[in-house]
Amino acid sequence: MADGTSETKSSNQMWGGRFASGPDAIMEEINASIGFDKKLYAQDIRGSKAHAEMLAHQGIISADDKDKIVHGLDTILSEIESGAFEFSRKLEDIHMNVEARLATLIGPAAGRLHTARSRNDQVALDFRLWVKEELQKTEKALTGLIAAFLDRAEEHAETVMPGFTHLQTAQPVTFGHHCMAYVEMFGRDRQRVRHAIEHLDESPIGAAALAGTGYPIDRHMTAKTLGFREPTRNSIDTVSDRDFALEFLSIAAIAATHLSRLAEEIVIWSTPQFGFIRLSDAFSTGSSIMPQKKNPDAAELVRAKTGRINGSLIALLTVMKGLPLAYSKDMQEDKEQVFDAAESLELAIAAMTGMVRDMAIRTDRMKAAAGSGYSTATDLADWLVREAGLPFRDAHHVTGRVVALAESKGCDLAELPLAELQTIHAAINDDVYTVLTVEASVASRKSYGGTAPSEVRKQIAWWRQRN
Numbered sequence: 001m002a003d004g005t006s007e008t009k010s011s012n013q014m015w016g017g018r019f020a021s022g023p024d025a026i027m028e029e030i031n032a033s034i035g036f037d038k039k040l041y042a043q044d045i046r047g048s049k050a051h052a053e054m055l056a057h058q059g060i061i062s063a064d065d066k067d068k069i070v071h072g073l074d075t076i077l078s079e080i081e082s083g084a085f086e087f088s089r090k091l092e093d094i095h096m097n098v099e100a101r102l103a104t105l106i107g108p109a110a111g112r113l114h115t116a117r118s119r120n121d122q123v124a125l126d127f128r129l130w131v132k133e134e135l136q137k138t139e140k141a142l143t144g145l146i147a148a149f150l151d152r153a154e155e156h157a158e159t160v161m162p163g164f165t166h167l168q169t170a171q172p173v174t175f176g177h178h179c180m181a182y183v184e185m186f187g188r189d190r191q192r193v194r195h196a197i198e199h200l201d202e203s204p205i206g207a208a209a210l211a212g213t214g215y216p217i218d219r220h221m222t223a224k225t226l227g228f229r230e231p232t233r234n235s236i237d238t239v240s241d242r243d244f245a246l247e248f249l250s251i252a253a254i255a256a257t258h259l260s261r262l263a264e265e266i267v268i269w270s271t272p273q274f275g276f277i278r279l280s281d282a283f284s285t286g287s288s289i290m291p292q293k294k295n296p297d298a299a300e301l302v303r304a305k306t307g308r309i310n311g312s313l314i315a316l317l318t319v320m321k322g323l324p325l326a327y328s329k330d331m332q333e334d335k336e337q338v339f340d341a342a343e344s345l346e347l348a349i350a351a352m353t354g355m356v357r358d359m360a361i362r363t364d365r366m367k368a369a370a371g372s373g374y375s376t377a378t379d380l381a382d383w384l385v386r387e388a389g390l391p392f393r394d395a396h397h398v399t400g401r402v403v404a405l406a407e408s409k410g411c412d413l414a415e416l417p418l419a420e421l422q423t424i425h426a427a428i429n430d431d432v433y434t435v436l437t438v439e440a441s442v443a444s445r446k447s448y449g450g451t452a453p454s455e456v457r458k459q460i461a462w463w464r465q466r467n
Helices: 025-031 034-057 063-082 094-112 119-155 175-200 219-225 235-240 243-269 297-320 329-358 363-370 377-388 392-409 418-424 430-434 438-444 453-466
Strands: 160-165 168-174
Touching (some): 034 063, 063 094, 119 175, 119 235, 160 175, 160 363, 168 175, 175 453, 243 329, 297 329, 377 392, 377 430, 392 418, 418 430
16 A cells, blocks of 8 residues: 555556656555455445545535445446456555546546545545444454354353363363353453454544545534444544554464364364364364375364464564554555454464364263262362361371272272271271262362352353353
8 A cells, every 4th residue: 555645646656757667567566455455446436435425525526426436436336346346466465456446437527526525534434434344343253253152051060170270180070161161252352352342443534635625524424324433533644554453363373262262172172082073074074094094174274374363463563563653555555464463363263163062971980080080179178178077188198098998999089988087197987988978079179160050150141141
């Protein structure tokens, strides 16, 4: 997107009298952005229509010229959407492609459309509109993913499974509680999306090249027409700002990281060694050589998309880090990164929502694993504190000896005879067996935000009111 202070003279010579000859092939190749910024056609036409309406309202152009411009822009929109529009690399970008076609359709009136604006504020507007719409789509997609997790959490509020730290069995939890952890994560992503929409909800059009304009424009009118809260307040910052794109990419990178963590768990859980879930054929592939294989390719590809999205964020941060105010041509390199990240994130959320809804939960395998690794040892320590009056550090030591005993005998804690437990500490009695099952363990964790089924259901109800 080049500085827009010059007038278009012809389809081959855009820069008027300042330059004696057109760009050579290499310059055309590096300068043209139409190959990717044509994605902004709807936003460009929408912004131009709003600008024309404002110009006519302010008496800067005639109502007749405005009507011709709007009709011509509607015609171009139809041509692009039907596939009949021919994009030209010689015209560099979406703005000049639309403007040149408009001139062909309506004649000299087309030249009045660019009054009181520059391609600098025009591209800032188009791109901001596109990112806002993409954020709104992301918010909707995240809401769908959260809803999928809420359904699974409600279904499995009492399904016990091992909770892990360091990928080692730690304490029993419920699968519903585990699902709700992802609800919290994706809920934060959605909140970041909403904040980003609020941050960018200012209209750039009217900032012109960098200094504003001497025409009596009404920027509040165009802001309202285009659905923005208000116009931007500084023309220099307006044309040089890409924070909205960086914020989108940072949100996408964090959300992709959450999706990748979930994908990793799905990959692990679907292995024969874990066997916690089964993925349907819709989200799996086979092996070309091993007929028994069922690979979680959809989850693996979601995990891999994170690299693309993170790369896009770093790329744009690097482009922007050394730019002086106001506009520089470097900023043409902003869109491909955002377009690619948006497509990757949209696909990853859709795939993960499908997997969450579709996967079969093997409750028997989860329950069997929940009691492994002496996962109720902490419950024994808590019982010793509560019932025997031991300081927690002493209870921790006693519990360690009990675990060592069970390990030497090759049995679970609940299978140890009371007499042997009492040789370790005399205060242990029959009541201890009420806390050594995984069901009793999870039921006891009733602290706010804990894994007890009753608490999980409270959190589900809270989220359902807000989703």
